[in-house]
Amino acid sequence: MYIVCIVDLCNSFTVSSSRFSQWIFREVKWILFVIDGACKHSGNCCKSIQISYDFFPIKTINRFNAICNHDSNMTRFIPNVKNDAIDFFDCRCLTSDNYCSSYQSRPKFCVQYPRNILFSDAQLYEGCGYYLKQVIYLPFFSSSSLKKKIMCFKFNNHLS
Numbered sequence: 462m463y464i465v466c467i468v469d470l471c472n473s474f475t476v477s478s479s480r481f482s483q484w485i486f487r488e489v490k491w492i493l494f495v496i497d498g499a500c501k502h503s504g505n506c507c508k509s510i511q512i513s514y515d516f517f518p519i520k521t522i523n524r525f526n527a528i529c530n531h532d533s534n535m536t537r538f539i540p541n542v543k544n545d546a547i548d549f550f551d552c553r554c555l556t557s558d559n560y561c562s563s564y565q566s567r568p569k570f571c572v573q574y575p576r577n578i579l580f581s582d583a584q585l586y587e588g589c590g591y592y593l594k595q596v597i598y599l600p601f602f603s604s605s606s607l608k609k610k611i612m613c614f615k616f617n618n619h620l621s
């Protein structure tokens with residue numbers, strides 16, 4: 462932990478590589494936080510959602526169709542279009558009591574939620590039964606940009 466923070470400090474005073482500081486931020490999240498709780502079946506991670514595929518959000522019907530052509534697992538999603546762009550997706554597999562009817566074969570990003578908030582830009586959904594817990598704190602000498610990123614991350618995931 463101390464070593465990662467020292468490396469980050471050196472980076473911020475020398476090359477200031479944003480890719481490197483982004484990588485450090487993700488590494489630090491794994492050390493500082495754990496995810497606790499359990500699913501309470503709000504269904505919020507399956508309704509009106511944004512979907513990224515190969516690291517980019519799916520915004521057009523053409524791209525969505527192309528993805529579905531080579532990955533039939535994605536055909537479960539229903540795009541909702543607004544002003545010629547995909548606004549959000551719903552999922553055919555969500556039951557009326559907010560269970561997944563295709564749990565064993567759900568897509569990778571469904572499997573990864575909520576752990577993915579620690580290694581991507583994803584956030585906990587409103588009303589989610591899982592929550593973020595801080596187990597370690599940043600050392601006092603950490604860079605101000607790292608401190609700011611951690612503060613925003615906590616705020617965005619309802620941990621004040």
Ligand code: SF4
Pocket residue numbers: 506507537552553554555556560561562563564567568571
């Ligand atoms: S596949 Fe299951 S877990 Fe994934 S969005 Fe649909 S209902 Fe939710």
Ligand code: SF4
Pocket residue numbers: 499500501502503504505506507559586588589590591
């Ligand atoms: S948002 Fe959280 S509580 Fe709601 S269905 Fe998804 S995992 Fe469960």
